[in-house]
Amino acid sequence: SSVTSACKAVVSTQSTGMSSGALTAEEEILLNDFSRNVPRSTSILFHLNALFVSALPMWLFWRIQQLELDTYGIMFAIVTLVSTFLMSLAYKNVKYQLKHRIAQRRHAGVTAEVMQQVADASSDKKKVVKKEKDDRVLFKKTEVADLEATHFSIFYNNALFLFLTIILSFYVLKNFTPGANYLGSSVTSACVVAFMSTGSN
């Protein structure tokens, strides 16, 4: 598969790189592609999303459970921050798991798109060699997979977190005091979402 061949390429170039002492730009891109690290822009997107969605239960507990902001303000802040950290972790993990599966699924569609672009370029009498076509397909596939995995990861984790929070706060923990209810439902939901994101499937 493209993943295996890319890994082999990285390993073989790394062995030559060790003797030459530097990685090429292509090798850097491949290494970043297969690591869990996300680019800075994606990291900011994840953190902002996580902060916003972690703050949503505050509205429910302030308006419906009648928790006063001045009395519970510190608890709101701490729980929101803990939740934000766990949700960001979940986004990163789920994105990493989805990215390569999506890349495999998008191979046919991206190849068709790139071939169409190449065909349009050929009409301008610019011949595109096979290696360049393959590179374009790989690059485009990675780009599309990265984007789709990011968006789906955010959607999936947000939906799961909000669903668990509502179920826990209005059904499971409804007889607890409102403060304990908020703490239990928000932190438990975030922990469950983060835990589920560490699964291998």
Add this chain to the structure above:
Amino acid sequence: MMMLTAVFLLVAAVAAQENPVILASKDFLNDVIAQDKHLTMHYVIHNIGTETATNVVVDDSAGFPSTEFEVVSGSLSATFDQIAAGTNVSHAVVLKPLISGMHNFVPASVSYKNPAGEDMTTFSSFLDNNPILSTTEYNRKYSPHMADWLIFVGLCTPVLLIPFLMWHSSHSKYEALAAKAKKS
């Protein structure tokens, strides 16, 4: 002597039967009692005796001090000129609790006169300690919060809909391209 005692007791028993006998019930018409929410108290006074009770006064002021309850409609005391034997009358008053917490709903006092003009007093049924919910507690448990839920749904929409639509647009595009490539 014994004969005289027996006759005397018989006369007393007959005399007792010939007095009005008032029974009073006191009840809430609310399912929930909450601070600053209307509370309707309902009193029913039955005369189960054989004589008419006159000048019947029901007074529940002691049970609802003005510092703790505000009278919204009606009065905490009511006077009935007479209650004929075997009949009943009812009275209602609407209050607004100014406090929250457990409250001892003591019986109302009912005073009346028998045909001989003697003052008689009885008390209504006892309602025991009942909780008066605070406004916060009442809103938490019983308010529908429709507007709050709608706002929450509105706040959730961007964090769910936007990422889903962005994923879906890319997914649909490339699935269509793949399907088209497979056909050709």
